[in-house]
Amino acid sequence: MTDLHRLSIRELAEGLAQAQFSSRELTAHYLKRIEKIDTQVNSYITVTAEQALAQADAADAAIKAGTASTLTGVPIAHKDIFCTQGIKTSAGSKMLDNFISPYDATVVAKGKAAGLVTLGKVNMDEFAMGSTSENPFYGATKNPWNLEHVPGGSSGGSAAVVAADLAPFSTGTDTGGSIRQPASFCGLTGLKPTYGRVSRFGMIAYASSMDQGGPMARSAEDCAYLMNVMAGHDAKDSTSVEKDVDDYVANLNGTAVKGLRIGIPKQYFNVAGLDAEVKARVEESLKKLEDMGAVLVEIDLNMTEAYVPTYYLIAPAEASSNLSRFDGVRYGYRCENPTDILDLYKRSRSEGFGAEVQRRILIGTYALSAGYYDAYYVKAQKVRRLIQQDFLKAFEQVDVIAAPSAPTTAYKIGANLSPTEMYLGDIYTLAVNLAGLPAINAPVGFDQAQLPVGLQLIGNYWSESQLLSVVHQYQQVTDWHTKRAAIAEENA
Template identity: 95%
Template sequence: MSDLHRLSIRELSEGLAQAKFSSRELTEHYLKRIAKIDTQVQSYITVTAEQALAQADAADAAIKAGHATTLTGLPIAHKDIFCTQGIKTTAGSKMLDNFISPYDATVVAKGKAAGLVTLGKVNMDEFAMGSTSENPHFGSTKNPWNLEHVPGGSSGGSAAVVAADLAPFATGTDTGGSIRQPASFCGLTGLKPTYGRVSRFGMIAYASSMDQGGPMARSAEDCAYLMNVMAGHDAKDSTSVQKEVDDYVSNLNDTSVKGLRIGIPKQYFNVQGLDADVKARVEESLKKLEEMGAILVEINLNMTEAYVPTYYLIAPAEASSNLQRFDGVRYGYRCENPVDLMDLYKRSRSEGFGTEVQRRILIGTYALSAGYYDAYYVKAQKVRRLIQQDFLKAFENVDVIAAPSAPTTAYKIGANLSPTEMYLGDIYTLAVNLAGLPAINAPVGFDKNNLPIGLQLIGNYWSESQLLSVVHQYQQATDWHTKRAAIAEENA
């Protein structure tokens, strides 16, 4: 029973169904690991041990009665951006440090309906704005591969809990790479679905036209199991698309790598700042796919230089609009002893929001202000359409597009990168969100410092099954996804 955390989702599901262990035993195993290891990793903001054990007992009863789903009794960690009824939901911010949600996000509710056991809520960049999970309010989450490095962001806590084996899988959100980049930094598989595939109801908004929830786990197969629960239309989310959901697990072997046309954008491999080890490992993974029968096709994505400026106009503008509700009046943080209403607004927001959130609110407010709206925001939306068309033109000739997930491996904690350096680190991920496309990260090796490196595959709309299938078959032929950090090997 000491190695339950080494089992895949399929193995855990089969073990529960065959009564090799109970959900309570499995949940207790993970809670013990969290108590022992998370003091070093600092991935959880809130551990819900009492509720988790109650859910585990209910799952055991359902399994015994024959009412279980495939995932009944399996533990999960939720990014602390998903509202959870009766449990604190902070979005990683002091602004919501006292917010107990009165309802569940749809993703959480679907997990409960499937019988998943919530271990707790995990750390993140404040309001999902960042790439390091160095949270100014809840501390810096550490990368399990090297505790002196960041796990990436904004879903850094979600990546760290899986990489440290403190949860078998986790939910994340991706607005500009926030699933794929931390998955790359922590040696995991992470899927950013097509915009509208997963409900955003109850997911605290950053940039509403780009936010999308998705699964993070060790393998494509593990992600497929969670996607079967997360995906689907939701009447509570007006941006949710009414489209039939695939059985992602059953479809894992449906896409043949043989004959698959993989687009290689030459602009992506000439980006200034692309680490030599990252480039080498990604190219090796593409060679492996070629050996498996894929056809590599050089393509042009001519809008590459527009990704960062376009994203960092539109996303802050939407953040400025979304975050204006946090004013110290209805809920959330309120400053002490305000002298008047203006003082309440000013101090509640300046004390409740961290530096990066304030920076993006100010940029967004400026871009939306009278006299600048047309020059900045409207122009950025026009360029966004050109970026989307650039991808659609490429997909006329290829099935998927390959790229690094990040130009470097994980940064050191406290590296104090400038905002520009941090934003340029998102060069490979931003366009996917601007265009609303699905994309996946797969671990493909390590750099000279033994830090993980990820390959990103970008698909056309609604091609999540294809992406999971391609990565699954790559993972049948390689073992990068099975590698574990030393801290993950510690037994509770």
């Protein structure tokens, strides 16, 4: 039982159902690995060992009684942006280091209802703002492929726990690429669903019109199992859409790759910062899909240059509004010995928030201020509509659109990229969130430094099944998703 962490979600579910091992044994196996290996990776903020074992015992009882669902007893890690009843939910910030949530996010509640066992809450960029998971308060999460490199962000902990085999799959959130980019950097599959497909209730808000939860795992099949749990309408979330949910696992072979029209945007492959090795691996993966019968179609996405400035006006504006509630009065961090109410506000916020969060609040507040609102925020929303129309026009010609997930492989920890350099690294992912589209990352190889490279496939609205199916079939004829970092091969 030393290699339970090497099993896929399907193999774990079948093993539990057939009593080859118990959920307690499986959970204890992962907890032992976390204790041994996570000191090197720093992926968990909170490990809920006692609660996990109690949930595992309940899962074993349900399996024995014949009342279990497909995933009953399978462990999971949650990004620390999802509220968990009775457990610290920090959003990766000193501001919420003392916040014990009184309720579960819908995604967490659905996981509990499906019998999933929560191993703990994982590290992230503070309030999901960043691309490296070099957290200023909880410390940097390391990339399991090379501990001197970042795992990406903001769902860096969610990627690192899976890549290091410290959880079989995890939840992430994606506001501008925060599932796809860390999945790319860590050699995983990660799906950003259509806006409104997964409930945002209990997910601490960054930019409410773009935030979306999704699954992160080794394969499209593993992601499909978690999507079956996460997806669906939620009356508690006003942006959740009432639309039938596919059986993503049953549909894994539902899309024919033969004849599939894959759009190749000219502008995406001529970006100045695109690394030559990343470009080569992505083009090799597209050639493989072409060999499988897909048709590559060159397309134009003419709004490419507008992605970064549009996103970095709208997202900080929404963040400024959403984070105004953290004022040192009601809950969260409060400065010591304030002299008056203004001092309380100023010091609680300046001491409780890290530099990047403060930067985005200031940008957003400026963009929303009187005299600048029309010139910046309103104009950015108009450009956002043009970006959406650019995609919809492209989808008249093609079924999916291909791109790198990131222009480079994982940065070195402490590279100290300027904010502009870091923001430009999101060039391939931001537009999907601005338009509300679904997109998926698939691992497609490595650069010379043996750091993973990811292919991004962007779909039309509600095409999650199609994206998972295409990647699943690609993964049946390639083995990039099965590669493991050396640290993941360690037995606890």
